[in-house]
Amino acid sequence: MADPLYRFDCVPMNTITLPFFPLKLVAFPGEKLNLHVFEPRYKQLIGDCLLKGSTFGICVYLDKLTMYGTEVSILEVSKTYEDGRMDIQALGIRPFRIVNFRNPMGEKLYAGGEVSILEGDEFTDTLLYAEFKELMVDMLQLLGLPENEDFKRIDTYNFSHKIGLSLEEEFKLLLMRNEAERLRFLVQHLRKALPILVKMEEAKRKIQMNGYFKNLDPLNF
Structure with a gap:
């Protein structure tokens, strides 16, 4: 095969x-x-x-x-x-x-x-696109990318290099000729990647705090 x-x-x-x-x-x-x-x-x-x-x-x-x-x-x-x-x-x-x-x-x-x-079908699932865009905005903000006009024109290609896809996954995305299929693929990726990125950001903040003097309140026993 x-x-x-x-x-x-x-x-x-x-x-x-x-x-x-x-x-x-x-x-x-x-x-x-x-x-x-x-x-x-x-x-x-x-x-x-x-x-x-x-x-x-x-x-x-x-x-x-x-x-x-x-x-x-x-x-x-x-x-x-x-x-x-x-x-x-x-x-x-x-x-x-x-x-x-x-x-x-x-x-x-x-x-x-x-x-x-390679011609394709650009039909878009409106509800799926809304979820995709919301997840993408969350991801881009976590990555520290400044919000600009491009955020209003998010599609299944224009930020795909920035969201942690492997080269093989990017290649699979290129071969998908149906917009709804691309949306499902990226939504699935973002659902998995976002929680991991959130934990990494939390860990980064904790590490940065370790080097500072902490003003601790006295405890009353």
Whole structure:
């Protein structure tokens, strides 16, 4: 039986060709990524994308290449170094499944190939989303993140890197093409993680108090 982590039951809606940038991370749709590009093949890849105004694919690498990833676009080159290294900011667009992997891609230094875009169902369970958002706000506040406009736009992707998911769990989340399924997955994770985080914060406060002089009231016997 195939490993469910690498299986995806989906009828491809369309196919496009992308250059590939395999990384040990999951890029979520709508997420901004800061990447330091230093290998010759990936400097060439980014240079070609800038020249053509095209996108590329960040392929998820776990213990091996998973054959799934996310199409991303380059928002800006933040810095270019004398040796050709670059700091870039990219934006996740949509997930894909690799149909054809070619390494190298023609005469290029980097890999590439055809991918099928994974379409999804964005139907949201209103009650489940309300619970998810409440749990997420509690988690983000415990993590000490300042409340801002992003708190009003919490979805199943935009804070997922901050709530303690493993790389494998983030990968599973990326493969879920149903919003309600993603909500159930994250609610289950948050229900388990929040009590642990609360206990850790309580322990941290107790440890911090140990170094201070305590003003103790006398006891009357």
